[in-house]
Amino acid sequence: MNGPATPAIEVHDVSKFFVSADGRKTRALDKVNLSVGRGEFVSIIGPSGCGKTTMLKMVAGILGWDEGQISVMGAPVSGPGPERATVFQSFALLPWLTVLDNAAFGLKMRGEDKATRHAKARTLLETVGLGDFANAYPTELSGGMQQRVGLARALAVSPNVLLMDEPFSAIDAQTRLILQTELLDVWSQTDLSVLFITHAMDEAVFLSDRVIIMGARPGHVTDVIDVDLPRPRTEETRRDPRFVELTARVWDRLRGMMADERAGTPS
Amino acid sequence: MNRVLLRTGRWFNPPFLLSLAVLAGVWEIAGRSADILTLPPLSAVLAAFARLWTSGALTAPLLDSTLALLTGLAISLAAGSVIGIGMGLSRVVDVAVGPFVKAGLSAPMIAFVPVFMMIFGIGSQTRIATVIAFSVFVVATNAATAVRSTDPALLEMARSFGAGRWRILGEIRLPAGAPYFLAGLRLGVARGIKGLINGEVLIAIMGMGGLVKKYGTVFSMDQLYAVILLIVLYAALAVGGVTLLGRLFLTEYKK
Amino acid sequence: MTSNAPSRQAGAWGHRLAASLTETFWGRLALRMTALAVFLAAWQLAGDDSIALLFPTATRTFQAFIELMADGRLPLGLLITGQALVTGYAIIIGLGVPLGVLIARFPLADRAISPYFTFLVAVPIIAIVPVVQALLGLTFAARVTVIVLFGISYVVINSAIAVRRIKPDLIEMAASFGARRFTILSQVVLPAAVPGIMTGARLALGQALIGMVVAELTIVGAGVGSLIAELQGRFKVAAVLAVAMTIVLIGLCLLSLVEMLERRFNRWSLVK
Ligand SMILES: Nc1ncnc2c1ncn2[C@@H]1O[C@H](COP(=O)(O)OP(=O)(O)OP(=O)(O)O)[C@@H](O)[C@H]1O
Ligand SMILES: [Mg+2]
Numbered sequence: 058m059n060g061p062a063t064p065a066i067e068v069h070d071v072s073k074f075f076v077s078a079d080g081r082k083t084r085a086l087d088k089v090n091l092s093v094g095r096g097e098f099v100s101i102i103g104p105s106g107c108g109k110t111t112m113l114k115m116v117a118g119i120l121g122w123d124e125g126q127i128s129v130m131g132a133p134v135s136g137p138g139p140e141r142a143t144v145f146q147s148f149a150l151l152p153w154l155t156v157l158d159n160a161a162f163g164l165k166m167r168g169e170d171k172a173t174r175h176a177k178a179r180t181l182l183e184t185v186g187l188g189d190f191a192n193a194y195p196t197e198l199s200g201g202m203q204q205r206v207g208l209a210r211a212l213a214v215s216p217n218v219l220l221m222d223e224p225f226s227a228i229d230a231q232t233r234l235i236l237q238t239e240l241l242d243v244w245s246q247t248d249l250s251v252l253f254i255t256h257a258m259d260e261a262v263f264l265s266d267r268v269i270i271m272g273a274r275p276g277h278v279t280d281v282i283d284v285d286l287p288r289p290r291t292e293e294t295r296r297d298p299r300f301v302e303l304t305a306r307v308w309d310r311l312r313g314m315m316a317d318e319r320a321g322t323p324s
Numbered sequence: 325m326n327r328v329l330l331r332t333g334r335w336f337n338p339p340f341l342l343s344l345a346v347l348a349g350v351w352e353i354a355g356r357s358a359d360i361l362t363l364p365p366l367s368a369v370l371a372a373f374a375r376l377w378t379s380g381a382l383t384a385p386l387l388d389s390t391l392a393l394l395t396g397l398a399i400s401l402a403a404g405s406v407i408g409i410g411m412g413l414s415r416v417v418d419v420a421v422g423p424f425v426k427a428g429l430s431a432p433m434i435a436f437v438p439v440f441m442m443i444f445g446i447g448s449q450t451r452i453a454t455v456i457a458f459s460v461f462v463v464a465t466n467a468a469t470a471v472r473s474t475d476p477a478l479l480e481m482a483r484s485f486g487a488g489r490w491r492i493l494g495e496i497r498l499p500a501g502a503p504y505f506l507a508g509l510r511l512g513v514a515r516g517i518k519g520l521i522n523g524e525v526l527i528a529i530m531g532m533g534g535l536v537k538k539y540g541t542v543f544s545m546d547q548l549y550a551v552i553l554l555i556v557l558y559a560a561l562a563v564g565g566v567t568l569l570g571r572l573f574l575t576e577y578k579k
Numbered sequence: 580m581t582s583n584a585p586s587r588q589a590g591a592w593g594h595r596l597a598a599s600l601t602e603t604f605w606g607r608l609a610l611r612m613t614a615l616a617v618f619l620a621a622w623q624l625a626g627d628d629s630i631a632l633l634f635p636t637a638t639r640t641f642q643a644f645i646e647l648m649a650d651g652r653l654p655l656g657l658l659i660t661g662q663a664l665v666t667g668y669a670i671i672i673g674l675g676v677p678l679g680v681l682i683a684r685f686p687l688a689d690r691a692i693s694p695y696f697t698f699l700v701a702v703p704i705i706a707i708v709p710v711v712q713a714l715l716g717l718t719f720a721a722r723v724t725v726i727v728l729f730g731i732s733y734v735v736i737n738s739a740i741a742v743r744r745i746k747p748d749l750i751e752m753a754a755s756f757g758a759r760r761f762t763i764l765s766q767v768v769l770p771a772a773v774p775g776i777m778t779g780a781r782l783a784l785g786q787a788l789i790g791m792v793v794a795e796l797t798i799v800g801a802g803v804g805s806l807i808a809e810l811q812g813r814f815k816v817a818a819v820l821a822v823a824m825t826i827v828l829i830g831l832c833l834l835s836l837v838e839m840l841e842r843r844f845n846r847w848s849l850v851k
Contacts, residue, residue: 119754137757149752153770165766166756214756339690362713415601420614432788432830435823438796438807442816443634514701521703526796533706540709548709555706556698563701 063131065218065250066093066116071125072275073111084275085111088125091269091278093218098244098251100261101269102307104315108276109254113222116252117143130217139167142211146223148203150195156182157191160209167214174213181209184243201232205239212243219244221253225260237263241290258307262300263290268307272314280310364546373550382535382554389531392448393520393562396455400512404460408467408508412501413493418468425468428461433519437526451523451531458519459512466508470501506570513566517559532558635817644821652806653822657829660802663719664791667726671783675731676776679738680769693739696732704728704790708797722794722802729790730783737782741775742768777841784837788830 073086086108093099101109114120115127118137127134129141142163150159157175158165160182164174182188185205195203204224211219225233237260244251255261261268262284270280284303286294294300348366355365364372376382407425411418437454444450474497482492498505524533532555539548600606619637626636635643647653678696682689708725715721745768753763795804803822810818 114751117755119751137755139757141755143752143755145748145752147746147748149746149748151749151767151770153773162753163756166753166758166762337690339687340692340694343691362710414597416597416610419601419607420610423611424614424618427831430785430831430834431827432785432792433827434789434792435826435830436820438811439816439820439823442632442811442814442819518703518705522705522793525705525708526793536706536709540712543713545713548713552706552710556702559702 063128064092065095065097065130066091066252067126067128068092068112068116069126071112071115071122071127073108073115073122086122087275087277089271089276089278091281093250093252094266095217095250096248097266098241098253098264099267099269100253100255100265101271102255102258102261102311103271103276104273104311104318105256107271107273109271110222111276112271113143113220113252113254116218117141117220139214140217142214142216142219144204144207144211144219144221144224146226148195148200148207148227150203150206152195154194155191156187156193156195156198156206159195159206160213163210163214177213178209181213182206184212185209185239199232200228201236204228204236208240208243217248217250219249219251221251223254223256226256233257233260238291240264241288245289258304258311259295259300262286262303262307263294270307270310270314273318279314282307282310362543362545364549368546369549369553372546373553376547376550376554382532382551385531385535386554386558388448389451389520389524389533389558392451392531393455393516395448396452396520397459397512397516399452400456400460400463400516401509403456404463404508404512405467405505407460408464408469409471409493411464411468412471412497413489422468425461425464428457429465433457434522437523440523441527446527450527451520454519454523455516456519458522459516462511462515463508466504466511467501470504470508471497473504474500502573506573510563510566510570514559514563517562521555521559632814632816635820639817640820640824643815643817644825647806647818647821653803653825656801656803656806656822657825659800660791660795660804663722663726663794663802664787666719667723667790668730668784668787670723670727671730671734671787672780674727675734675779675783676738678731679735679776679779680742680764680772682735682739683742684764689739693736696735699728699732700736705793705797708793712798717798717800719800721798722791722800725794725798726787726790729793730787733782733786734776734779737779738772738776741772741779744775745771773844774841777837777844781834781837781841784834785830788826788833792826 068089068091071086071089072084074082075085076082089108089112091099091101101112103109111120115122116129116134118134118141129138132138151162154162157178161169161174161178164177169177179188179191182191185208187202187205187209190198190202195206198206204227207224225236228236241264243249251264253261253264265284268282268284269278270282271277272279282303286297286300286303351363352366355363355368407421411422411425434454434457436457437450440450440453440457444453471493478496478500479492482496487495520531521533524531525536526533528534528537532551535551536548536555539545539551600610622637625634626639627633628636628639644653678692682693704725707728711721711724711728715724749767749771750763753767758766795802796807797804799805799808803826807819807822810822
């Protein structure tokens with residue numbers, strides 16, 4: 058492992074092809090470069106189908122790529138690893154397990170014994186405010202609560218890097234705002250580096266140190282916007298004129314890109 | 325579900341044809357090399373099939389079976405539709421007879437065949453009764469679904485024009501439910517054929533099933549396998565035919 | 580329109596009666612009991628006990644049932660027949676589920692062997708019974724084989740569909756935590772497929788019951804098959820009917836048992 062100076066995630070000139078059913082090769086990602094520093098919170102935003110999920114899966118080590126290098130915590134990625142954990146858009150909870158067993162699932166896959174993993178999972182359920190629901194089943198919880206379980210499951214394995222694919226997009230708008238603040242709370246108490254995918258511009262700006270904007274066909278990075286809002290961010294932040302301005306800037310970039318696309322010229 | 329099944333069940337694909345060829349090859353070689361009474365080589369079976377087919381020994385049983393099947397199916401269709409439409413139109417009828425229809429749908433009705441044989445004798449009636457027992461409940465279930473599944477907006481539209489209960493049934497519910505009726509008919513045919521063959525084998529002297537018993541008891545294995553082949557083809561053709569008919573009818577209908 | 584006011588009132592009355600019969604537990608029970616009573620009464624009237632060979636009345640059938648139970652022949656026959664059913668059903672589940680998983684996970688296996696199972700579903704299996712009989716004789720193994728042939732394809736096909744329908748997210752989730760193939764199979768894929776497997780198990784039980792009767796009637800052993808054959812030989816229609824109805828009722832009980840299990844496990848699939 059390299060020194061602490063290496064970024065948490067480094068994606069260098071990565072390209073990815075998909076072979077469609079009729080045998081044609083399409084380029085999903087084209088020479089993507091991005092990095093997430095240690096302890097940094099970075100969001101990716103971009104139109105549907107631009108390859109955000111593909112990117113995240115490759116970093117998670119559950120999808121291969123064709124060109125370029127990806128390294129996490131200074132080591133090249135060659136599969137899933139203990140320093141990474143993922144939170145899924147659809148929550149991906151196992152309906153036949155209790156909330157506690159779901160939160161402990163990652164630890165189980167890592168071979169922890171039952172007592173250890175239950176203790177750890179219980180602590181994290183407390184952290185996300187679900188201490189009283191340990192014995193409930195996922196179906197009995199609201200969407201917001203289910204995603205809290207998903208977050209607890211990911212945090213339980215004590216990762217350095219947290220990968221989140223539109224984790225709040227299936228959750229109602231009010232709960233979503235609350236979850237954003239809670240996520241920042243948890244993050245600020247750790248040295249987690251976060252790669253966060255979203256479609257919501259305000260969410261990206263509110264959460265992140267940097268917002269990466271991606272374009273489609275093939276997927277590539279078009280812009281990076283630094284978010285210089287002070288931390289800790291609170292409900293006040295959402296009313297900060299700077300917040301509004303940054304959100305508007307993200308929208309301008311996205312809109313410009315989508316207009317170019319509609320006009321048929323590559324951005 | 326259907327799409328998944330289609331993919332699973334596709335017959336014309338190289339790996340399946342290959343495995344089929346291997347199986348046929350093993351059968352042929354085993355049948356030739358070892359002189360096992362119960363395993364005539366495949367070629368002998370096919371030859372027996374050709375021989376039986378051209379000799380006309382299969383024609384009479386085939387027609388006989390088909391007649392019994394059609395009679396039974398016609399009765400099932402009539403009775404099943406009446407029961408099913410009643411269930412679909414009236415909640416009281418549904419609650420009263422629904423559980424019995426459901427029971428008849430899943431119960432091993434074949435247990436009644438010996439009773440049929442004793443009451444109706446060893447004749448066509450027994451087979452027809454078996455066909456009915458196997459198919460009437462599935463027709464009824466689908467008829468009920470057909471009538472029940474009408475789009476409420478269509479019903480309100482018809483009511484707003486002052487259509488009565490029976491006009492709505494004739495003009496809206498039945499035409500709109502046609503796909504379900506057809507599904508019921510298709511399942512009815514599939515089950516009816518099973519009922520027919522079951523009845524025939526158990527009665528042991530009539531139609532195609534009778535041939536199974538006839539050749540089976542004298543260990544005329546090549547002819548037995550030939551008849552089994554006939555039955556399989558017959559079942560596949562009948563079910564396939566109804567499916568095709570349904571599809572043609574439905575595309576006509578959508579135009 | 581004053582003219583149809585009374586009839587409208589009568590209609591409202593009928594509606595209320597219908598609602599009380601269909602929307603409450605006791606109302607439904609009463610309605611079903613009435614339907615059953617009507618059925619039994621019709622049976623009683625349709626039956627004719629003057630000659631043994633005619634369709635028997637309900638009471639004569641019930642008497643025959645009591646006699647068969649009292650002299651112990653029916654329970655004994657059912658016990659023997661039940662052994663073949665239990666063995667066959669165990670094989671159906673034990674062999675069918677792994678086959679289904681295999682078909683779902685390996686496209687080559689799917690293409691090569693799944694047509695045989697769709698074939699078994701479509702074909703009247705009784706036609707193959709003489710072959711089984713020729714190969715295995717009049718044995719327990721032959722009867723079990725018939726039962727397996729009747730039921731197994733339903734478990735195979737439904738398990739395969741269930742496994743194939745699993746949300747890829749769940750598998751990706753387990754993989755992202757470093758789970759290996761086998762762990763994913765045992766911890767995610769199989770549990771997630773349980774509702775579908777249960778549906779297959781229910782359908783297979785219905786078919787296995789048919790197979791059981793077919794086996795009893797064609798490959799006659801010491802079970803209910805020989806009992807039926809003997810009663811048939813002595814022209815005891817009521818007794819044969821009693822045996823048939825007993826089989827049907829026991830079959831329905833077993834089926835609703837499995838259906839209950841199926842509904843219990845269905846909770847698993849409720850979550851998206
Ligand atoms: N397994 C696959 N096979 C073929 N093409 C794929 C596959 N997975 C993704 N793609 C294609 O790659 C492109 C990127 O997909 P991806 O899911 O990463 O987009 P996304 O940015 O996450 O979109 P969204 O915002 O809708 O989630 C899309 O055009 C998609 O059709
Ligand atoms: Mg995505």
